[in-house]
Amino acid sequence: MKIAFLTEKIEPKAEAEIKLLEDNGFEVLVFDSKNLEGRLINQRKDLDLIYVWQAIGLAGLAAKIKFILQTALVYRQNEKISFNQDQKKAAKYLFAEADKILLADNDFVSDWQAMNLDLYEQKLVLPSADEKIAGLFEDLIKANKNYDLRICYFGSFDQYYTRNRILLKGLPRNQVKVIKVNDRSAKLAKFFKLWRMHRKIKNDYDLMFVAFQGQLIMPLAWLLARLNKKKIVFDAIFSIYDSVVLDRKEVSPRTFRAKYLHFLDWLACRLADIVIVHTKFHKEFFIEEFGLKNRADKIVTLYVGADNELLFPRPELAPKADPFVVHFHGSYIPAQGLEHVIIGAAKILKEENIVFNLIGRGQSYQEVKNKAAEWQLNKVNFIKPVPYRVLGKYMNQSDVCLGSFGVSPKITRVVPLKVFEALACGRALITARTPAILELLTEGENCLLTEMGEPQDLAEKILYLKNNPAVKEKIAKNGYDLFVNNLSPNASANKLKKIFLSLYETNQR
Template sequence: MNILFAGDFEPGYNRTKIIIDGLRAQPGVTLSFYNYKEKSKWNFPALRKACKAADVIFLPSFTHQDVLMIKWLSGKPLIFDPLISRYMSKVFDYKKVGKYSPRAFKNYLKDKISMSMADLVVCDTHAHLQYFHDTFNIPEHKMHVLPVGVNTDDFKPAPVQHPQNTFIAGFYGGFIPLQGTRMIIEAAKVLQPHTDIQFRLIGDGFEFKKVQQLAKDYGLDNVSFLGWVNYNKLAEEVNAFDICLGIFGETMKADAVIPNKIFHYAALQKAIITKNAPAIREIFEDGRDIILSENTATAIAEKILLLKNDPVLRAAVAEQGYRKIVTGYNHKVIGKSLYELAVRLL
């Protein structure tokens, strides 16, 4: 089977990379690419030729604007992986667009048209699937859940190496609204008297400067910002954490996703604390393979202290999360699932 990845996409983006790596591990699958970042969107003969050679066309994350033309041009079975709703992100997450504005309607149409035109829509969670159905009236029968997962060849656990009198609660991310990094700073403020607990935040992005300023305003000496870390160094940095912090946003999107970092943390055999949200509960079980928290600074601080003071529980949660993710949600499992969906579509 020849699967064509088409549209304007980033092959190195985590979700897309996992799918590519997973499909490459499947016998009988060949991949081809027509990426608008490298080839002309308007070279119809070349694009049509690439489509003709494919059995199935796959449009990766964020290619909403490409679905209509590629479907019209190719006439081939088309799988679309929106990953996000542009309407939800712009209006309710980043709040850059008014709910009843022309731009909101434009983003609503981008979601609805792209998902309607695809033959199959893959969703990262059931919560997203339900949102797409309820908001854009996409039939449930044409959607399927394909979790983000993790490339377990890239993320392997290693012993924690740092001073024994220090306990590190770590986070990485793009400081986007759904991640709720402000809440991590509030928890760090609560735990400031516990001088052996340190918070280590990796990354930068949308709210980075505001979060950094908040820590400065509070005079926190238990928070450090490491800046952006390349993908190939990420596992090494996270392996230095004693526990990992997930997401604590108050947005609609925060309740609908299981972000990359949760899968990465689990694959590195780390105990995870994250917001108690519907999407997280689709895969994880509180107290067994993850620690879920009410979304308050005090509650998060209490969960951090719980794991710090109970190394047996910390090790058990880390082990159960690790086993679940590396066996059921590795890149090969994700690739096999998508391959089987493509076979079914054909």
């Protein structure tokens, strides 16, 4: 196994690390900064892992071309770094692409925290010349080479958005090699950069996967894929026209912007070989709204799920006594029902020993806060948005987690993300009774359901769980079991892999 060892200088600790790797059967090639990008790309077919020693600038360069190199990337920090502007930019590239970041001292975490980069998942505190590194590198190399299919994960996407986070974790664990071609530049620049990036890997993948929210990217993706005789899977999840125009009502359906968004959805669905949506009710909406009856077999469903490495049961945090804690997190859009249902239930339960923790900000935040003040709801806590893994702490400190309760048509078609997250944390769930929810959950077994838009019903369900702890625990356990078996990153990615393989095999005939 061949390792590219990137460093600005060879010092005694680096020499010891190289010797350790060589003693464990690795071939180590040392690279300095001179013409680094060209040399790495020229030797990419022979390299199994990139290992960057302290030099954050070299690490950033390696991260930028990782999609070309298609190898594991590990960075080693042996001493404190005071990041200048160029180094901060390099660190952000590295943070997005590194498989592991090895820290000689846990105190180095503060260097990254200063840039709002949370190393929670990537870091491993490991002194240099530690024998464990050989096993780590072997595992990373084997995982990178063990695949049944290669996909180009294409678009202008946020890789930390839950859907992408789940698939980018789950697909490699299901032997699907992921080559990310992603650019988030503004306006037209991203199209040119995506074209250039794709050109460098156009022969290295089997299928193209256009990531959520890729309606605007689909024409370019279609052109590139067709030129290379590749099929396209488009991860629509839901309609942008539905979200912006019909649900949030940001613009009237008669406006040019509404018609433009409708056209983007319509076109994207016709350019893709397979379109993935959230539920069967989304599928029905797409077929009817965008005239896709003759392509109904090309539209498939896949739940979003949740990241159970960040959100998972933590029994030690669960409330042991009163007050009874009700948790909600969200963006305060109308579909979530905060301004009427949740704050209305809090008003009804005002005299009970029940605390509401509402995490987030958004469209109706001020309206909800004003109502809480007007009604003197002193047991409603308004909490700013928190990092994803911190969210799990709040959820585990609650007795009940709430889903969505609005009355918009969209809410009948969607399973809110917060529902999956509550199941992942093993918390009792209350959400509105909708067709999409009933497709996934069983009332009284793994959730309690309320009528849409009914604060009195929600208040009664909260009080019922408060007074019946055994029912609360049963619902929580059954919900968690459902999540583990059907909604984890591995389960979601396994279902997606089957979609990929079916399309790929059809294309090979």
